[in-house]
Each structure stands twice: as structure tokens, then as C-alpha cells.
Amino acid sequence: MSVLVYTENWNGSFKKLSFELASYAARLAEMLNTNPIAVSIGQVGRDELEKLSKYGIKKTITIEHDGLTQFDTQTYTRVIADLANSQSAKAIVLSNNNTGKSLAPRLSVRLKAAVASGVGQLPEQLSPFVVKKRAFSGNAQAGLELKTEMKIITLAQNSFELVEKPVDMVIEKAEADLSGIIPKATVKDVEIQTGKLLLSDAEIVVSGGRGMKSPDNWAPIEELAGLLNGATACSRPVSDEGWRPHEEHTGQTGKIIAPNLYVAIGISGATQHLAGISASKYIVAINNDKDAPIFEAAQYGIVGDASRVLPRLVEALKKAKSA
Amino acid sequence: MNILVCISQVPDTTTKVKFTDNNTRLDTTGIQWVINPWDELSLTRALELKDDASSGVAKVSVALVGPVSTEPTIRKALAIGADDAYRVDTEALDAYQVAAQLAEVVKAGSFDIILCGIESSDYNGSNVGGMLAEFLNYPSVSGISHLEVQDGQVQVNREIDGGREMLVLPTPFVGIVQKGIAREPRIAAMRGIMMARKKTIQLVDAARVEPLTRTLAYEPPQPRPACKFIDPDNPEQLIALLQNEAKVI
Ligand SMILES: Cc1cc2nc3c(=O)[nH]c(=O)nc-3n(C[C@H](O)[C@H](O)[C@H](O)COP(=O)(O)OP(=O)(O)OC[C@H]3O[C@@H](n4cnc5c(N)ncnc54)[C@H](O)[C@@H]3O)c2cc1C
Ligand SMILES: Nc1ncnc2c1ncn2[C@@H]1O[C@H](COP(=O)(O)O)[C@@H](O)[C@H]1O
Numbered sequence: 001m002s003v004l005v006y007t008e009n010w011n012g013s014f015k016k017l018s019f020e021l022a023s024y025a026a027r028l029a030e031m032l033n034t035n036p037i038a039v040s041i042g043q044v045g046r047d048e049l050e051k052l053s054k055y056g057i058k059k060t061i062t063i064e065h066d067g068l069t070q071f072d073t074q075t076y077t078r079v080i081a082d083l084a085n086s087q088s089a090k091a092i093v094l095s096n097n098n099t100g101k102s103l104a105p106r107l108s109v110r111l112k113a114a115v116a117s118g119v120g121q122l123p124e125q126l127s128p129f130v131v132k133k134r135a136f137s138g139n140a141q142a143g144l145e146l147k148t149e150m151k152i153i154t155l156a157q158n159s160f161e162l163v164e165k166p167v168d169m170v171i172e173k174a175e176a177d178l179s180g181i182i183p184k185a186t187v188k189d190v191e192i193q194t195g196k197l198l199l200s201d202a203e204i205v206v207s208g209g210r211g212m213k214s215p216d217n218w219a220p221i222e223e224l225a226g227l228l229n230g231a232t233a234c235s236r237p238v239s240d241e242g243w244r245p246h247e248e249h250t251g252q253t254g255k256i257i258a259p260n261l262y263v264a265i266g267i268s269g270a271t272q273h274l275a276g277i278s279a280s281k282y283i284v285a286i287n288n289d290k291d292a293p294i295f296e297a298a299q300y301g302i303v304g305d306a307s308r309v310l311p312r313l314v315e316a317l318k319k320a321k322s323a
Numbered sequence: 324m325n326i327l328v329c330i331s332q333v334p335d336t337t338t339k340v341k342f343t344d345n346n347t348r349l350d351t352t353g354i355q356w357v358i359n360p361w362d363e364l365s366l367t368r369a370l371e372l373k374d375d376a377s378s379g380v381a382k383v384s385v386a387l388v389g390p391v392s393t394e395p396t397i398r399k400a401l402a403i404g405a406d407d408a409y410r411v412d413t414e415a416l417d418a419y420q421v422a423a424q425l426a427e428v429v430k431a432g433s434f435d436i437i438l439c440g441i442e443s444s445d446y447n448g449s450n451v452g453g454m455l456a457e458f459l460n461y462p463s464v465s466g467i468s469h470l471e472v473q474d475g476q477v478q479v480n481r482e483i484d485g486g487r488e489m490l491v492l493p494t495p496f497v498g499i500v501q502k503g504i505a506r507e508p509r510i511a512a513m514r515g516i517m518m519a520r521k522k523t524i525q526l527v528d529a530a531r532v533e534p535l536t537r538t539l540a541y542e543p544p545q546p547r548p549a550c551k552f553i554d555p556d557n558p559e560q561l562i563a564l565l566q567n568e569a570k571v572i
Binding site for chain 1: 334336337339340342360361418419422441444445446447448449450451452453454456457458462463464465466468478482483484485486487488489490491492493496499502503506534535536537538539540541542543544547548550551552553554555556558559561562564565566569571572
């Protein structure tokens with residue numbers, strides 16, 4: 001018996017979310033009275049793998065295979081499903097990112113295992129097995145019963161605290177049986193921006209809306225984000241207008257994020273915008289309209305003109321940092 | 324080449340959701356039902372491709388799993404321009420049960436591209452598309468932000484961490500779409516609404532499939548404490564609060 005957790009890597013490295021997954025799987029395994037096992041696909045060095053043991057992972061299974069260098073949903077599904085069977089998994093934990101979202105439903109059908117996606121907490125109870133998940137675009141949590149023997153959970157990023165619990169870990173190599181699988185999609189081209197903090201990974205996000213008036217006014221937003229080691233984001237009309245790149249658009253039809261701090265500047269706080277950011281731990285709003293709905297979602301607010309408030313905030317932050 | 328767009332109906336995105344029966348059910352009184360925003364955009368893209376003679380797309384169909392009360396939503400899709408529609412006559416219980424029904428529709432028809440949205444804005448499952456692909460043993464690509472069809476050749480862009488990937492795909496496949504697939508949803512014109520009345524909605528008998536999950540209760544989010552307002556001339560106070568009270572910077 002085991003709880004299997006798929007710890008994806010990025011060019012051989014893990015991210016904070018990998019350790020959130022490990023922490024979650026270790027706690028879930030404890031609840032289920034079984035062992036947490038991490039699955040790593042592709043080349044990851046021993047030192048990197050060892051980091052998982054800090055979060056309670058007792059065994060890591062690594063699979064390296066030429067047929068797995070390119071992510072292909074069908075192939076990866078088969079590999080993880082085979083492992084879930086051979087390791088008698090009671091649960092499979094994945095991230096709720098693009099990778100996890102594409103694998104979880106396929107695994108569900110292949111293994112006839114119920115899925116809960118966008119989970120932020122450990123199960124509320126075990127029999128029946130009930131977990132809370134995001135519903136109605138963040139306007140509610142649903143208590144979902146997973147009725148099958150095997151369960152699949154996708155964990156929302158930055159929603160589960162890292163739990164340090166160092167243990168001894170064994171690393172095992174496993175072979176993948178890819179017979180009969182031919183990846184169907186061929187990659188023609190890849191564009192990747194390196195060195196930029198991804199919006200989904202950022203713990204602090206500074207975001208601008210139509211109240212910023214013009215794309216030429218974004219310098220203080222970028223400066224503020226830089227000072228806070230955060231990422232920049234925007235509302236939908238801002239990306240629709242081409243003021244900012246599409247990857248920055250947060251909300252129901254854009255990215256759904258849950259940073260520790262979200263600073264909304266010149267954003268009215270439409271429900272569709274809040275749908276993408278309401279899980280943020282703290283929201284700060286800067287808006288010249290004291291009745292803007294964003295203030296209902298925010299813990300801290302400044303009523304004022306962004307063009308006046310922002311430069312002062314940047315100055316004050318610089319001072320605070322140098323103090 | 325034929326495209327099937329799977330559509331779900333969801334409460335209008337500005338709805339203030341409320342629950343009833345001890346928070347076990349959505350209170351549907353006064354709710355305006357709309358096509359799930361992603362599905363509206365998928366349909367728009369499918370119709371754009373059909374309009375372009377060089378794509379080779381001949382027909383665009385829609386499928387919905389739901390009771391008779393969902394027909395106005397299906398009519399809307401027909402008015403926007405879908406050629407025909409399938410309705411699997413059963414309550415949608417969970418993603419697994421819905422995907423199993425849709426798989427039967429696909430098997431009985433002849434579709435080259437099947438489009439699903441990345442998530443429905445109500446239950447936020449993010450699951451139907453991938454499940455459908457596995458039921459059919461078709462390839463699937465998640466996070467499609469662009470779909471191009473030229474003489475039956477399919478190319479898609481997929482969002483990946485920090486960038487995008489361009490893929491060439493064989494048909495049939497299931498595409499799970501997100502932002503970018505189309506800019507603005509196409510809306511029904513008068514002529515479309517008239518024509519939709521003459522189009523058929525094919526009724527499909529439900530396959531017997533048990534759902535794998537059950538929603539026991541809903542919980543509205545915890546109300547946030549009232550906003551603390553800070554004097555715009557004193558941003559130092561905000562910084563102090565973020566450092567000492569919230570402890571996030
Ligand atoms: C199906 C659907 C999906 C959608 N999905 C999304 C989504 O994912 N994300 C999203 O963001 N939107 C989405 N929208 C759009 C959403 O409804 C709002 O229109 C949008 O969020 C508004 O953006 P905004 O707050 O930047 O602009 P506005 O609503 O125009 O607000 C601008 C704000 O700036 C303030 N302001 C003006 N001047 C200043 C100044 N000098 N200083 C400070 N403040 C100032 C104003 O008081 C106002 O509150 C969606 C809509 C639909 C119908
Ligand atoms: N009842 C349904 N009928 C048809 N398609 C559906 C239904 N429910 C969900 N879908 C499709 O699956 C996508 C994702 O839904 P979900 O997995 O519920 O988040 C939607 O955008 C639709 O394309």
C-alpha cells in the first residue's frame with residue numbers, strides 16, 4: 001500500500017510546489033496508515049531527489065527512458081498508472097498545474113479512481129473519504145466524496161504549508177514499459193522565457209487594471225514587484241488591449257493564483273477577476289473609488305490616485321528595505 | 324473534417340451563488356444559465372475554421388449532457404452557428420459519468436476534433452476533457468491556446484510553464500482549450516436565431532454509468548475581515564502592516 005505522488009521536475013530541479021506535494025503526500029500517507037512514495041520521471045540528480053526526504057518521503061522511484069523526454073499525456077498516464085498498480089496505491093497526488101490537470105482525468109478513467117481537483121487541504125474524513133475542493137470559481141468550497149478504492153487528488157499550488165519531517169529515503173530505479181505506445185503529437189517548436197519568475201510560482205504578485213490608464217504607466221508596478229521579489233499581473237481588459245502580455249491575465253478566464261500577497265492597483269474587483277485571485281492570503285487594493293468592490297475582498301486598502309500613491313509606496317518600500 | 328464542441332451550461336459568471344437544502348444544493352432560483360465561457364470560445368473558433376474554406380472543416384456539432392431544461396442553452400449554440408446538436412438525456416452527476424456519456428456520442432458519430440473547456444465555471448472539475456480522451460483512447464492536449472487547421476492538418480499551441488509549445492496532431496484527438504482560443508465569443512444574430520429553430524437536437528439515451536464522486540455539501544468562503552484603510556499620504560503604514568501584521572513581506 002502507498003500514497004503515490006508525482007513530483008515533476010523542471011530541467012532536473014524541483015520547485016517549491018514539488019515540496020508542497022511531498023508534504024501533502026506524507027501527511028496523507030500518515031492518515032491512511034501507509035507509505036508515501038514519490039515518482040520522478042526524467043533525469044534528476046541524487047542531491048535533488050534527496051530533498052524530498054526532508055518532507056517525509058520514504059521512497060522515490062525514478063524512471064529514465066528515451067521515450068519519456070518529451071511530455072506526452074498518454075505515455076505518462078500509462079507509466080504512472082502502471083506504478084500505481086504495482087505499488088498498490090491508495091491515492092495518487094499530483095499538482096493542479098497544467099501537467100497534473102492533463103494527467104489526473106486520464107489516470108482516473110484508466111484506474112477507475114475518483115478525482116478531486118484543486119484541493120488545498122487534507123481530507124476531512126476517511127470513511128467516507130471527503131475532501132474540500134474549489135467550486136464556483138472560488139465562491140465556494142465543495143465537500144466532495146471520492147467513492148472509489150483508489151483516489152486521485154490534484155493539489156492547488158501555494159495552498160498547503162511545507163511540513164519538514166526528515167526521514168531516511170531509498171531511491172529505486174524502475175523500468176517503464178512503453179511497448180505499443182507511440183506518442184501521437186509532435187512538437188514543432190517551443191518558446192520559453194527563462195529567468196522570469198512565473199506568475200503561478202510567485203508568492204507576491206503586483207497587478208494593474210484599467211485604472212492604470214496607459215501601458216506607459218507600468219514602470220512603478222514593475223519596480224514594486226521587483227522590490228518585493230514578486231511577479232506582475234493584470235486584469236483582462238489590460239491584456240485584451242495589449243497593454244500587457246496575455247500570460248499576466250488573472251481571473252476566471254486567465255490564471256488562477258493563490259499568492260501570499262496580491263496587490264491590485266486600479267482594478268475594480270469584478271467577480272470574474274476575483275475568481276482568479278480570491279484564494280490569495282492577503283489582498284491590498286489601491287483604487288481612487290472608495291466604493292470599488294475590490295475593497296470588499298481586500299484586507300488593506302488605499303483610496304487614492306494610483307499615479308500619486310504608487311511612487312510614494314515605492315519610495316517608502318525602498319527606505320524600509322535599506323533600513 | 325468534423326468538429327464536436329462539448330458544452331456545459333453554467334450560471335452566468337456574475338451570479339452571486341447561494342445554496343439551499345442545508346448547503347447541499349445550488350439555489351437555482353433567478354439564475355441565468357449560459358454556455359460555459361470556454362465552450363463558447365471553442366465554438367467560436369470551430370466556426371471561424373469552418374468559415375475558412377482552406378481549413379477543410381465541414382461541420383461543427385455540439386454535445387451536452389443534461390436534462391430537457393438545458394435545451395435553451397443548446398438552442399443558443401445552434402443560433403451562434405453550430406450545425407447540429409446532441410443532448411444526452413440525463414442529469415450530469417460528475418465528470419466521469421458525463422465523460423462516459425460523451426464517449427458514446429463520439430463513438431456513434433464521426434468527429435475528427437473534439438473540443439472541451441479547461442474547466443466548467445461551476446464545479447471547476449477540469450476533468451471531462453481528459454476523461455473523455457482516455458475513454459476513447461485518443462490523444463489529448465491540455466491548455467490549447469490556439470488551433471489551426473489547414474487542409475486537414477492540425478496544429479495547436481499549448482501553454483507550458485513560462486512559454487508555449489507548438490504541436491502537430493493527428494486526428495482524431497481531444498483538445499482541451501483555454502484562453503486565447505478565440506478572442507471574443509461569437510453572438511447569435513437574428514438570422515441565426517431563426518435558423519436555429521429548424522435545426523435538430525438529437526436525443527441520445529443515457530448509458531448506465533455510476534458517478535465516482537458525490538458532493539456532500541458546499542461552504543461559502545469565510546468572510547474576509549473588513550478592509551483596513553490607510554492614509555494615502557502614509558504608505559509607510561501599509562508597509563509596516565504587511566511586515567508585522569500580515570508577515571508577508
Ligand atoms: C465571461 C467573462 C469572463 C471574464 N474573465 C475575466 C478575467 O478572467 N479576469 C478579469 O480581470 N476580468 C474578466 N472579465 C471582465 C470583468 O468583468 C471586468 O470587466 C474586468 O475585470 C475589469 O477590469 P479592470 O478592473 O481593470 O477595469 P475597470 O472595471 O474599468 O476598473 C478600473 C478601476 O480603476 C479605478 N481607477 C480609475 N482611475 C484610477 C486611478 N487614477 N487610480 C486608481 N484607481 C483608478 C476605478 O475606480 C476602477 O475601479 C470577464 C468578463 C466576462 C463576461
Ligand atoms: N454536462 C456536460 N455536457 C457536455 N460537456 C460538458 C459537460 N460538463 C462539462 N463538459 C465539458 O467539459 C469541460 C470541462 O468541464 P469540467 O471537467 O466539469 O470542469 C467543459 O468546458 C465542457 O467542454
